Amino acid sequence: MKKKRFGVALSLMLAAGALLGGCGQKDENNAGGNKDTFSVAMVTDVGGVDDKSFNQSAWEGLQKFGEDNGMKKGKGGYDYLQSQSDADYTTNLNKLVRSDFDLIYGIGFLMADAIGEIAEQKPKAQFAIVDSVVEKPNVASITFKEHEGSFLVGVVAGLTTKTNKIGFVGGMEIPLIEKFESGFRAGVKAVNPKATVEVQYAGAFDQADKGKAIASSMYASGIDVIYHAAGATGNGVFSEAKDLKTKDPNRELWVIGVDKDQAPEGVVKVGGKEYNVTLTSMVKRVDVAVYDVAKKTKDGQFPGGKVIEYGLPENGVGIAPTQDNIKPEVLKAVDEWKEKIIKGEVKVPKTRDEYKEFEATLK
Amino acid sequence: MSSGRLTNFLIPLLAVLLGVIVGSIVMVISGYDPIAGYSALLYGAFGDSYYIGETIRQMTPYILAGLAVAFAFRTGLFNIGVEGQLIVGWLAAVWVGVAFELPKFIHLPLAILAAAAAGALWALIPGFLKARFKVHEVIVTIMMNYIALHATNAIIRSVLSDKGYKSEEIHESASLRSEFLQSITDYSTLHYGIIIALLAAVIMWFLLEKTTKGYELRAVGFNQHASHYAGMNVSNNIVLAMVISGAFAGVAGAMEGLGTFANISVKAGFTGVGFDGIAVALLGGNNAFGIILSALLFGALKVGALEMPSSAGVPTELVDIVIALIIFFVASSYLIRLLLTRVKKEGK
Known part of the structure; x- marks a missing residue:
C-alpha cells in the first residue's frame, strides 16, 4: 500500500517534470531582434x-x-x-x-x-x-516645467472660485509635486489675492480612497475648486466631486485634472442631464x-547626458483642450498670462521659498 | 520515508500543481496560451544567469519573512506584523549604514543586528500585550504595520533626508552587495544576503528542535495550560517567541536595505514581502527546510512573472492569481488529505 502511494507521488513528480520541462524552450527565436530597425x-x-x-x-x-x-x-x-x-x-x-x-x-x-x-x-x-x-x-x-502649467490652471481657479477657497491635493510631498503646488498657488494669488489655497498631501499616488477622503473634507469646508497632482489618488477627488454633484446638481464644485485631459473622468449624469465636474486640466505632454x-534618437541625435526641459513654448505643459466649463473672460486672462510667462515677464515659482518671494512682489 | 512525512511533503506539492493547472485553465478562458505563459515564466526565473541571480535575490527576504511567520506559528502565535517589523528593520539597517563609517567586519554585522533589534522591538509590543493583557496579537500586529509604515516615512523625510523621498546610499562597508556575485550573474542585483537567510533557517531549526528553550516554546504553542502546569513561564515564552519572530523579520528588511536597494525610500504602501511571508510559511509547512523551497518558488514566480507580458502577452496579474490559487489549495489541504486517503483506501 505504501508502495502504491509512493508510486502516485512518483508519477506526479514525473508529470510535473514533463510539464515544466516541456516549457522553457521556445524563447530563443524571438529574442534579440533585427538590428537594422530601431526599437x-x-x-x-x-x-x-x-x-x-x-x-x-x-x-x-x-x-x-x-x-x-x-x-x-x-x-x-x-x-x-x-x-x-x-x-x-x-x-x-x-x-x-x-x-x-x-x-x-x-x-x-x-x-x-x-x-x-x-x-x-x-x-x-x-x-x-x-x-x-x-x-x-x-x-x-x-x-x-509643471509650475508654468500649474500657474495657468491657478489663474483659472482664482477667477472661477465663488467662495474664495481653493484646494490642492498632492500625491507625495516631494520636490516634483512642490513645483505643481507653488506654481498653482502663484497663479491663484496673481489674479485673486483674496483667495486662500489649502494644501494637503495624500502621501501616495495610488490610493484613491485617501484622495476621496481629503476631497470630502475640503468640499465640506467650503472649497469649490480642487486641483490635484496626485496620479491615481486624484481619481478619488473626482469620485467625491461626482457624488456631491449627484446629490445636488446645482452646487458649483470643480476639479482640475492633471497630466492628461481629465474631462472624461468628470462626467456625471443626474436625472438624465449630463454634467462635468472637470473645470480643466493641467496637461503634461509626456507623450x-x-x-x-x-x-531624435532614431535620427541619430540621442540627447545623452543632456537635460531637456519641456515648458509652455514647447507645448510640453499647458491647459487641456477641453475648456467648455471655463468662462471666455477667464480664458482670455489665461492667454495673457501665458504670453507673459513665455516672454519671461513673469517668473513662476517652483519651490515654496520661491513662492514666498513671488507673493512678496505682488504686494 | 514514513507515510506522515510523505503526506506532509505531498500536500504542498499537489497544491502547487493544482494551482498551476487551475491557473492555466484561467489563462485559456481569458484567451492566453498557458504553455507560452508558463515557459516565459520559467525562462524569466531561470533562463540564464541574470534571471537566476534575480530569483535568488527575491527569494532572500522571502525566506526570512517565512521564517518569522513560521516561528510564531510553531509557538502558537499568528504574527501578521512581519511586514511592519520588516520595514523598521530596513530603516534601522539603512540608518546604521548611513550614519557610521566603520570597518566592514564591524559595520555590516552591526547594521544587520540593528535591523534584528528593531524588528524584535516592534514585535515585543504585541508580544507583551498578549502575555500581560491577553490582547490578541493579530489585531495589534496589524495596527503596528501601519504605525511602522508611516513612522518610517516620517523619519525618512525628516531625519534621513532633507524633506526628500529617500535616504542617502549606505556606505560601502555596510553593503551586502558584491561585484563578484554581480559579475557571475551579468549585473543582477544578487547579494550576499542569501547566505544570511540560509543561516537563519539553520538557526531557526536548531533553536526549535534542538534546544530546551525551543521545546518550551513549542510546548506553550501546543497547550498553554499544560505548559503552565509543567512549570513553564507561559508569559515569558510568548514574549520571547514574538521577539525572535520579529528579529527574523527585521533581518529580512536588512536584506532589502543593505543588499537590493542600498537605501530606503518613502513608501506609498506595504512592500508585500511580509504578507507573502505568511504564504511562504504556510506552503513550507512551517518547517525551516520547507520554507527555503517555498521561498524559492515564490521568488521564481515573482521574478519570472515579469517576463510574461513581453514574451507571451500574458498580464503579470495572472501570476498573482496562480499564487492565490496555490495558497488556496495549501489552505484547503484538508481536501487534499481527504483525497489522498481515498486513493489509499481504493488501493487496498
Whole structure:
C-alpha cells in the first residue's frame, strides 16, 4: 500500500517534470531582434500603464511613434513593461537592455536610481528618464516645467472660485509635486489675492480612497475648486466631486485634472442631464516628450547626458483642450498670462521659498 | 520515508500543481496560451544567469519573512506584523549604514543586528500585550504595520533626508552587495544576503528542535495550560517567541536595505514581502527546510512573472492569481488529505 502511494507521488513528480520541462524552450527565436530597425521600450513605475496619468501618456506617445514609423509591438519594435513594486525597476530595465532595445525609457522619478545604476553597468545602452535628472552620458533626462502649467490652471481657479477657497491635493510631498503646488498657488494669488489655497498631501499616488477622503473634507469646508497632482489618488477627488454633484446638481464644485485631459473622468449624469465636474486640466505632454526624444534618437541625435526641459513654448505643459466649463473672460486672462510667462515677464515659482518671494512682489 | 512525512511533503506539492493547472485553465478562458505563459515564466526565473541571480535575490527576504511567520506559528502565535517589523528593520539597517563609517567586519554585522533589534522591538509590543493583557496579537500586529509604515516615512523625510523621498546610499562597508556575485550573474542585483537567510533557517531549526528553550516554546504553542502546569513561564515564552519572530523579520528588511536597494525610500504602501511571508510559511509547512523551497518558488514566480507580458502577452496579474490559487489549495489541504486517503483506501 505504501508502495502504491509512493508510486502516485512518483508519477506526479514525473508529470510535473514533463510539464515544466516541456516549457522553457521556445524563447530563443524571438529574442534579440533585427538590428537594422530601431526599437524602443519603456518601464512604467508602480502606477501601471493604465494609470490615466503620465505612465499612460508616455505609452500613448510611444504607440504613436511606433505607428508613425511602421513598427510592431513587441521585441524589435515598441513595447512596455509594468512594475508591480519598486524591486522590479532594475529587473525590468535590465530585461529591456537584454532584449536589445535601442532606447529605453524609465517613466517617473522613482526610477532614477535604477536607471543610474544600469546606465553605468551597460554603457552602450541608451536610456531616457522622465521627471528626473540622471547625470550619465548615456541617459537623456526629460523634465517638465509643471509650475508654468500649474500657474495657468491657478489663474483659472482664482477667477472661477465663488467662495474664495481653493484646494490642492498632492500625491507625495516631494520636490516634483512642490513645483505643481507653488506654481498653482502663484497663479491663484496673481489674479485673486483674496483667495486662500489649502494644501494637503495624500502621501501616495495610488490610493484613491485617501484622495476621496481629503476631497470630502475640503468640499465640506467650503472649497469649490480642487486641483490635484496626485496620479491615481486624484481619481478619488473626482469620485467625491461626482457624488456631491449627484446629490445636488446645482452646487458649483470643480476639479482640475492633471497630466492628461481629465474631462472624461468628470462626467456625471443626474436625472438624465449630463454634467462635468472637470473645470480643466493641467496637461503634461509626456507623450510629446517621449515621441520627441524617440524621434531624435532614431535620427541619430540621442540627447545623452543632456537635460531637456519641456515648458509652455514647447507645448510640453499647458491647459487641456477641453475648456467648455471655463468662462471666455477667464480664458482670455489665461492667454495673457501665458504670453507673459513665455516672454519671461513673469517668473513662476517652483519651490515654496520661491513662492514666498513671488507673493512678496505682488504686494 | 514514513507515510506522515510523505503526506506532509505531498500536500504542498499537489497544491502547487493544482494551482498551476487551475491557473492555466484561467489563462485559456481569458484567451492566453498557458504553455507560452508558463515557459516565459520559467525562462524569466531561470533562463540564464541574470534571471537566476534575480530569483535568488527575491527569494532572500522571502525566506526570512517565512521564517518569522513560521516561528510564531510553531509557538502558537499568528504574527501578521512581519511586514511592519520588516520595514523598521530596513530603516534601522539603512540608518546604521548611513550614519557610521566603520570597518566592514564591524559595520555590516552591526547594521544587520540593528535591523534584528528593531524588528524584535516592534514585535515585543504585541508580544507583551498578549502575555500581560491577553490582547490578541493579530489585531495589534496589524495596527503596528501601519504605525511602522508611516513612522518610517516620517523619519525618512525628516531625519534621513532633507524633506526628500529617500535616504542617502549606505556606505560601502555596510553593503551586502558584491561585484563578484554581480559579475557571475551579468549585473543582477544578487547579494550576499542569501547566505544570511540560509543561516537563519539553520538557526531557526536548531533553536526549535534542538534546544530546551525551543521545546518550551513549542510546548506553550501546543497547550498553554499544560505548559503552565509543567512549570513553564507561559508569559515569558510568548514574549520571547514574538521577539525572535520579529528579529527574523527585521533581518529580512536588512536584506532589502543593505543588499537590493542600498537605501530606503518613502513608501506609498506595504512592500508585500511580509504578507507573502505568511504564504511562504504556510506552503513550507512551517518547517525551516520547507520554507527555503517555498521561498524559492515564490521568488521564481515573482521574478519570472515579469517576463510574461513581453514574451507571451500574458498580464503579470495572472501570476498573482496562480499564487492565490496555490495558497488556496495549501489552505484547503484538508481536501487534499481527504483525497489522498481515498486513493489509499481504493488501493487496498
